Amino acid sequence: MATGPRRAHREHGARFGRSLAATAVIGVGLMAAVDEIVFHQILGWHHFYDRSTPMVGLLSDGLLHAGELLALVAGFFLFADLRRHQALHRGAAWAGLLLGLGGFQLFDGIVDHKLLRLHQIRYGVDLLPYDLAWNGAALLLLAAGTVVLVRARRAPDRTR
C-alpha cells in the first residue's frame, strides 16, 4: 500500500494526465472542425475531393474524419466529467488544448497535404507561403502548448 504523500503524488499525476488528454482530444476535434468549416465551407479554398486522391487516401480520410468527429464528443464529455468531480488540472487542460490544436494542424499540413496529398490548402496559387503559414501556425501552437505544459508541471497544483 502506498504511503499518503506518494499516493497523493500519483493521484495528482493521474489528474494531470487526464486533464491533458481530455483537452488534447478536444483540440484535435476542434481544429479539424475549424479546417472543415472555415477552409472548406466558408473560404472554399479546399475542395471536398480534388480528383487526384487515390483510393487509399479516401479510406484514410474517412478514418480520420470519423476519428475527429468522435474526438470532439469524447473530449467534451471527459472534460465535463473531470469538472464534475473537481479533478480538472487547469494548467494541464490549457496545455492539452494547445497541443491538440497544433498537433492536428501539423499532422494535416504534413501528412494529409504533403504525404497523402488528400488536398492542398488552396488551388491555383503558389503553395509555398500557404504551407509555411499553415505549418508555422502549427509549430507556434505546439510551442505555446509546451510552454504552458512545463509551467503547469512546475506550478503548485491548482484545481480551480
Place this chain on the structure above:
Amino acid sequence: MTAASAAHQGAGWGVVPVLVLLALAVAAYALAARRAPRGWSRARTASFTLGALLVAASLLLPPLLGHDPRTHMAQHLLIGMYTPLALAMAAPVSLALAALGPRRRRPLARLLRSRALHVLGHPLTALLLDTGGLYLVHLTPLHAAAQTRPGVHALVLLHYLAAGYLFAWSVAGPDPAPRRPGTATRLTALFLAAAAHAFLAKLLYAHPGIWPPGHGHTTGAREAAQLMYYGGDLAELLLGVALFTAWYRRRARTAPRSAANPWPARGPRV
C-alpha cells in the same frame, strides 16, 4: 411510362397504409405510456413521435419534391439514420416491459436474455448489417433493382430502418441490453461505421459514373454524395452524444465521488 417512373408511382401510393400504421404505432406508444405504473418520460414519447414523423416525411419526400438522387439520399438518411436514433431513444422495449403486467412481460424478458439476441445485438453485428447493407446497395446492381421494382425499394428502406435501429440501440440505446459490450467496443463500432460512411460518400462523389452500377441518371449524384457525407456526420455526431450522455449518467451513479481519484483504475465496468 418507364419502369423507373412506374416504381416511383407505386411507392407513392404505397405510402398510405404505412402512414396509417405509423399513426397506430404512435397511439399504441402513447397508450402504453399512460398505462406505465410509474409514469413515463414525455421526452421519450416525443422522441417516438418524432421518429414516426421522420418515417412519414422520408416516404413523402420523393413524391413531393421529385425523384432525383438528392431527394432519395435525403430519404435514406432520414429513414436509415435519424429515424432509428429517435426510435431507439424512445426506449420502446423499456416501455413495453413497464406497461405489460408481470406475467405478460415474461416472454419479452426471455427474448432479451436469449443468445440469438445477444449475437444480433452486438454492436459489431449491427455494424455489419447496417454498413454492410449500405455498401451492398451502393456497390452492386441492387441499387438499379431498387429503382425499377417498388418491392425491392420497399425492402431496402425496411432494411435501412431495421439495421439502423439495431445499430442505434446496440451503440447508444437506453433500452435494456443484457451482455452489451462496454463503451470502448461500442465507440469502436460507431467509429468504424462513421469512417465507412464517409468513405463510401466520397467514393460515390468521386466516381458517379461507376457507382452505383447501372445508375440511369447521374444529375445530382454528386450533390447526393455530399449530402450523404454531411448528413451522415450529423447523425453520427448525435449518436456519439447519446452514447456519451449515457456514459456520463452512469458515472454519476456508479463512480465514487472522490475528488482525488475521479477515474478509479478498477472501477465498475462502464
